[in-house]
Amino acid sequence: MQNRPFAITLKPGTSLSNLTGTWRTARPVYLSRLPPCNNACPAGENIQGWLFHAESGDYEQAWRVLVQDNPLPAVMGRVCYHPCEGACNRGQLDSSVGINSVERFLGDEAIKQGWKFDAPATASGKRILIVGAGPSGLSAAYHLARMGHQVEIQEAGPLAGGMMRFGIPKYRLPREVLDAEVARILDMGVTLKFNTKVENIEQSMKLGGFNAAFLAVGAHIGKRAFIPSGDAAHIIDAVSVLRSMEGEDKPMLGRRVIVYGGGNTAIDVARSVKRMGADPVVVYRRTRDKAPAHDFEIEEALQEGVMIKWLSTIKQADAGEIIVEKMALDEKGFPQPTGEFETLEADSVVLALGQDVDLSLLEGVSGLAIVDGTVQVSSNMMTGHPGIFAGGDMVPSERTVTVAVGHGKKAALNIHAWLQGKTYQAAPKPELADFSKLNPWYYSDADKTVRPTLDMIRRQTSFDEVQGGLDESTALFEARRCLSCGNCFECDNCYGVCPDNAVIKLGPGKGFQFNYDYCKGCGICVTECPCGSIKMVPEET
């Protein structure tokens, strides 16, 4: 008392000597949970991570985070079926974040601005052969080159891209976009040899002095089905049709084109021939909701005037006409013949019944297991033969560009470890940031931005890209719809809502820290954290 001025009994702020942290039975801790988008991405992208940078308008940094996992963002922003958006927590609030459209914006921006990949850090001196310049091979080449390995791709065809070029029509993926992203990978010092079909993998490896190989030849052989047909019937497979679209000599299919099948390839063929002036009819034995093609593609095809006959099989093909039989679903959902027939005009029949893998390069290789026409690989993407890895459409999996890109990355990580005599261990996945972990109150209401779509007449008559991109301001808006699930985005809520001033703010980019001397463990910060980046854990007793 003696040192204080008149009438002053208590010194200001002296309650600091009372450490209220001792009251606590549970403590808050910061953590990063796994956002559902990242969890759903077959290419293993850190989507929330790159959106974070896009939110502040730093598109180059966003792109750099994106390409740590996927070197083909402009392609991916067009052809990916975006399972991320299906998993997006914002879908439970209004509608999911347009991740795919922001990815495309970043990819296009990178091409426009001429951003390049970082140069490889060190040279390992190891040589790796990649067979096939499709999405899987290109992805593996990129990741291996980044790790400092010397990579050579041997491609049987005259151009790079694989199914991205010879399977996906131009109206979904303009070729200059594909070329730009392939060129950027080659700029890292990756060698690409065209018209080089690997006949015998072991021999090619020995010849080139390769330490390991990654096989990614895809699945290019169209499956056939037995259809009783007259001599004059014109039957051709879908892969050949799509491939010939790339060349000068467009396929001669006539006016009435029957496409047999219900997958994405069938729809791609139908939409492509529509653009060449033909009248395609898709014949599929089951119903629309059972068709493997994505519903939005079926919808776009129908909009463009493609006819689809559901519940129908082709019984007989002759010159100028086919006979289809109507089907009915039984109680198990399988199509059964009804005995009702119908004749359709048909100048040609395109079979889109799936594709097989050309496995001839593997003949005589020991230790391989081949089941149902695909090469079996273990969880590290290696075949039964040491040093030979495989991925993409030639191994059992869903056949999409995104899955293939993911295979390429995974194989690269495993090859890198194998070359050092190690086994690649993926970091354990953190717990999932599901919707229940969020406090959605804090997010502004904002509906999804709709991408522009090409005029119908131009869709029916040209191969111009159907779906447009977002411009700068709409892409920024879309990025900012991200809820940042499970990952702190520095909203300062924990810092603001603590009744005990027990949160220390470390400054921009550095996050926060709890002051456990005073934190009483009330848990308000956990409840009020918008993105679920804090959790309570019991104190040890």
Place this chain on the structure above:
Amino acid sequence: MGFQPVKFYQTGTFTVGNRLLAADERSLQSGETRSNSINSGHRACQGCGEALGARYAIDAAMAASNNQVIAANATGCLEVFSTPYPESSWQVPWIHSLFGNAAAVATGIAAAMKVKGRTEVRVVAQGGDGGTTDIGFGCLSGMFERNDDVLYICYDNGGYMNTGVQRSSATPPAARTATTMPVGPEPGNPFGQGKNVPEIAMAHNIPYVATATVADLRDLEYKVRKAMSMHGARYIQIFVPCPLGWGSASHDTIRLARMAKESGTFPVFEAEYGEVTGVLKIRHKISVDEYMKPQRRFAHLFGKNANPETIARIQSIADRNIRKYGLLEEECN
């Protein structure tokens, strides 16, 4: 790189801060330089709404007056938990006298400052709802009537919490307290009693009256700043949930304040010279039972002996608030 301004910032102004907003557009509480008028180490319960509300309000008052604030405090939780002898949590000049005379003490300080010519020094009085709506009501009304240059802040948690949760004239109907037990034909606090002090303050035609909650920080800071820009008698009532007295989880303090506002139970508005000049609209309307259910003081209205008639009566009070203040978006045009 230059880019178009976009009027959408992820969380907008709902969160305390927002890295996408310019520094001067963020809340005062998001800044490392906030004055922390009430320091760590205070003995408020876990999740205390009043401790939080007091820091929000006094920090804002400090920032609005170049840190020249003197605070007078009524007896109550805030006084007890912040100043157990020989410690004080306060980092502002602060005085406590009696339960019922905070308004009078503040009036005296304001008069003294005027006599000394210290026009830059601003006076704030603060108390809980017991010290404001019951025990200190005479002094408060006198302060309003004389239009003394004091901002009076009432932290409303609906009862005398630190003495064992007794009823006050701000306790909501049907709520259980130590003195309004959930027994008899009308269990809990009786309907039709109590006082609406913000409206009584408006009836004094003082320059500024406002209500706020700890769930709407931006609104609260704006109202304190606005009050500090004016002179004469001003009154702000801040809704501060009390985990102890309400029987709610300590982590639900802000959530309950938000639900009180979103259900219309606690209308958030501001008024100048007796006329309402602005209301904080309901964003996602909820019913009162959603707000009441997490609180054990209303537990007797739910469960086995559920009492839907009583809940309906409370709902009709909320509906009346919504109508009277125009709390829904469509009613404002």
